[in-house]
Amino acid sequence: MNYKVHINMLTYTDSDFLKPVFSTLVIKVSSIVKCFQSIENFVTTYNYGGQTNGVLLIAAEMCMPAFRLEAFAADVLIPFGMKLNDDFAFIDERQIEGVRNTNSYNVNIEHPDCDNTNWLKGMIIEKGNYIWYSDPDLTEFEKETNFRLFKNLCYNEPEKFNLNPRVIKLDDTYVHYTVSGLDMYYKLHRDALWYNEKVYGDCKFN
Structure with missing residues (x-):
């Protein structure tokens, strides 16, 4: 069967x-490469398209549930050994605006559709929905640190958010991070991210 999804060409982005x-x-x-040799072979063989940053490949369908994408997963991905939530996942966009242009109560939270995986994280903020690859070896505290840093930068310093920030160290006072393309280091006070919550703990960033 010749499958076609919402986008019939592959686009690349440098953004995490x-x-x-x-x-x-x-x-x-990585799962595509394991099962189909390369992302290019996968895209060509199944006339599949979408957007990739080299770590994740996403494709969208303008309906919920995504009947064509679900059929593609059942007919192609699963027979090749891929597993739901281990190798692929379905993420639904959550609307930001409520009735009469009010903000939804589901704002400034982690994306709940990512909860079933250990490799995907996301956030729902006033600027929209975002997802990113999350190292499964990170602790829950480390993942939360990333979430809070990314959210803060997206709101307050979008130019740094767009340069793929990386947490490199936490000390008793600051979250230290860097961004791609710049040989500079930055820091944010922990209280700016946790608002004085008593959740500081040990992690591999130290």
């Missing part, structure tokens, strides 16, 4: 952060 829209199928590129 991808934006799910409508119903989005997210596939780990």
